[in-house]
Amino acid sequence: MPDMLHMDTLPKGCVAALALLLFLLSVSITVVRLRTKMLAGAPDDPTRLLAKLVRAQGNTAEYAAMLAVLIVMHGAAPRPAWVSTMMALAVAARVVFAAGMLLSPSLARFNIIRAVGACGTYVAGIALALALVIR
Structure with missing residues (x-):
């Protein structure tokens, strides 16, 4: 793994x-859990803030680690x-996706902000992965 100290x-x-x-997102979940006294699980109602936060945080956890690895792999060397x-x-796509989740009236409905964030994540992730292969 490249040395983080030598990255730009x-x-x-x-x-x-x-x-x-x-x-x-994780801290926000804890705060909402304490306020709502729902200390485990998530509500089934896709309009509830806690349900949105849990899904936004879970989805972020699913993608952030791999994206961070890809960024680190490219970060210590000269790159195009x-x-x-x-x-x-x-990064921008992940922020947009999370915002789309939280701003959506309901997770059960299509949300363009969320879709843009998802597409941006796919494009950037695939491009960064392929860049490792062709490097």
Whole structure:
């Protein structure tokens, strides 16, 4: 694994942003759990804030780790500008996706913000993975 100390600021910032997103969502879940006294599980109602937070945090956990690994793998070496763009897109897409989850009136309905975030995640993740192969 490349040495994080020798990375430029973009990869470090991207990994930090993904970690912050995950942990801020996690803290938010704890706060809402304490307020609602629902200390385990998630409500079945897709309009409830706790249900949205649990899914946003879970989905972030599913993607953030792999994206962080891909970013770190590219971060310690010189890279093409398009790879740097994909790093930034990956983070932006995860933030947009989480925002789409939380701002949606219901998780049971299509939400364009969430869809844009998901598509951005797929494009950036696939591009970063393929960039490792062709490097």
